[in-house]
Amino acid sequence: MRDTNTMDTGKMAAGHIGAITLVRHGEPNLSRRVKFDWRGYEAWWAKYDQAGLLAGQTPPPLLHDFARDARYIYSSTLRRSIETARAVCGERAFESLDMLIEAPLPPPHFPSFIKLSPNSWGWGFMARVWWWYFNVHQGLESRDQAKKRARAAAEFLMERAREGGDVLVLAHGFFNLMISIELKKMGYIKALEQGFKYWGCRRYEVRTRS
Template identity: 55%
Template sequence: MTVQEPTARPVAAPIPAVPTAGATTTRPGSIILTRHGEPALSRKCLITARQYKDWWGKYEVGGLLAGQTPPPELVNAAEGAGAIYASTRQRAQETAAAVSAGREVMSDALFIEAPLPPPRLPDFIRLSPRWWGVVSRVWWRLSDRHHQEETHREAKVRADVAARKLIERAEAGQDVLVLAHGYFNHMVGKRLKANGWALVHNQGFKYWSQRRYERR
């Protein structure tokens, strides 16, 4: 069963105005979008589209594979961050606990992963969860009907709100670390770029990876 939290449809607030000439300015901090650690649920299976829907539901509520150690570079980023945000999903929460060393972590459903509803395909088609994720992501982007799940259009609005929230915090001069999910981080990153932030350090989308953005 797919687990879904109600998705608000917030109206994007304006980005804080640029200070006028002569005013004292604070150099903005960095915004670091990080993917969670490796989940415990195995992807080594062949399943149908209907089974993938159940698999994704379990993935959404599951935690991390035991025995992982966060990269030192990520731990250092957490130590230097003035603010740490985490998605409310368990895998993101456990990632935050692993890197934050007991510091305050602000849990926010704004950063949860975009949904992955699979298309209705016959049961003789069996793929691994990895490839169902690819098929489902394409299907989700192309269709606006997902049985009351968040659409791509709605997720874009959410990503814009998330980006503006992070920008506002970083503009105060603090580095901001976000521990969340691969695809939604990608969507937030696109909105950061659209608002004048450059990707200056890119570890891709693997588990524990960082993508650091700075104001141009």
């Protein structure tokens, strides 16, 4: 873990509340061109959480700009998030936090003859629907627990932004979305939206009175 408080760079101004940018990691080095039952998906997801990034990727230039201007930079503690932060930040320091890891994706226990791919419209979709709408968490972090974690993460990031500099988070697609929901409740407005694609970001700024 590396302390970002000693950075000399970044936007810092008295009375300024920084922007918060939430970035999804780059593409992991694990194929989605497979199909299996729910047990196979659990095994695949365990490998996904251990996987680094697919070689040969280049972060969008905009992310380098955000890293240059940020006072605080954070990743989750998962490998794909850390490698994304390294690719974007270069020699800049960043801190890895457990509170930023992805929300779990426990698959529903369908009959074993049902075989799906792990992509967004296969097990990934089914697991997220069952977890979010039916709160089926198979003993992992529940939806309500993840919501509390997202709220705590949003409060933490907002406190850093209130210190007068931009904040950059290089983490995970769905949990970033959960944080963004909390940021909007706190008065932030969306300044940039790139969806759930790899390297995609959401940027939030404080709503100002006209």
